[in-house]
Amino acid sequence: MNSAGEDFWRRYHEFRRARHAEARPEDPIAPDEVERRRLVDLLRYEINDSYEVVSGGRMVALLRTAVTRPGAPGYEENRQFLWCYGAVLEPYRRQGLGRRLLPLVLDVMDRHGCTFVTFDSDEDSGHAFIKWLGAPQKAQGAENRLRIADVDWAMVGRWIEEGEKRNPQTKLERYDGPMPDAMLEEYAAQLAALLNTMPWDDLEHGPIVVTADMLRHMYESHAATGERLYTVLTREPDGVISGITDVTWAPHRREIIEQMFTGVLPSARGRGIGKWIKASMLKRMHDMYPDVKWIATGNADSNGPMLAINHRLGFKRHRWGAEYQLSRDAFAERLKALKL
Secondary structure (H helix, E strand, O other): OOOOOHHHHHHHHHHHHHHHHHHOOOOOOOOHHHHHHHHHHHOOOEEEEEEEEEEOOEEEEEEEEEEEOOOOOOHHHHOOEEEEEEEEOHHHOOOOHHHHHHHHHHHHHHHHOOOEEEEEEOOHHHHHHHHHHOOOEEEEEEEEEEEHHHOOHHHHHHHHHHHHHHOOOOEEEEEEOOOOHHHHHHHHHHHHHHHOOOOOOOOOOOOOOOOHHHHHHHHHHHHHHOOEEEEEEEEOOOOOEEEEEEEEEOHHHOOEEEEEEEEEOHHHOOOOHHHHHHHHHHHHHHHHOOOOOEEEEEEEOOOHHHHHHHHHHOOEEEEEEEEEEEEHHHHHHHHHHOOO
């Protein structure tokens, strides 16, 4: 999107507001400047190719692809994977616009040397289109939400007390905002290690890579958009970070906190650390933001241990989604069969 002019951004913001009204009318939407900053920031680590269908000066369909940028951390391990997003406004559906965009995806794959393309959706129309395309489902999960008014605060308090009692030699640390710079190398490495314990089901994928520079870049973005980051972690007697949970709050979604990640080292599981850090974060957020009504998080359906904790806290499924994937050759064969 580096080459996009102001006319594109005007059309894009009008398009995303219309799509938001179709798909998520109950939720707040990020201001234009926040969304633009988010997309431009991605370009440091990704190559994004975007294509639009315009009718009467209005964007009515959008295709956007993402692949790891050469030289970015993890490029060699992730260069073969292309991620694809597409949408058509409801009044323009069933006119073949989505189908017309599909050959462009193959062109992008060949240009970047990708061997797998991944699609995802959390809408019935998106699932139907991807299944029509012939891409098999490889992973599934949901956005789950916790209504703060339903929280059992006595149970939350017990989880904190039990965590402290069961882990007397483990230290719980809280960080409001960016991590201290002196910790970044250590923290980035352990965050990556924990992220890579998440289940991927049958999805082909490369490793998740996190570096200190990537975290610094994220902190710069948060400062520019007013987003606030909070982290709780546990540290073992030998200094190893054994558990991490982090959340964000932003001015444009004052009533919703986003739970970003929670993970515990396999060697430290079974000691209540996951419940300890989740409960500590939940209590802190409630104290700091008493007007917040919801906490939203995403979970793979196969992540049983985390779902068990979330269900006990009161998280409920808000919307279901799935990821689908095709190899480059299978995708090309499907396009040929569909005469696209």
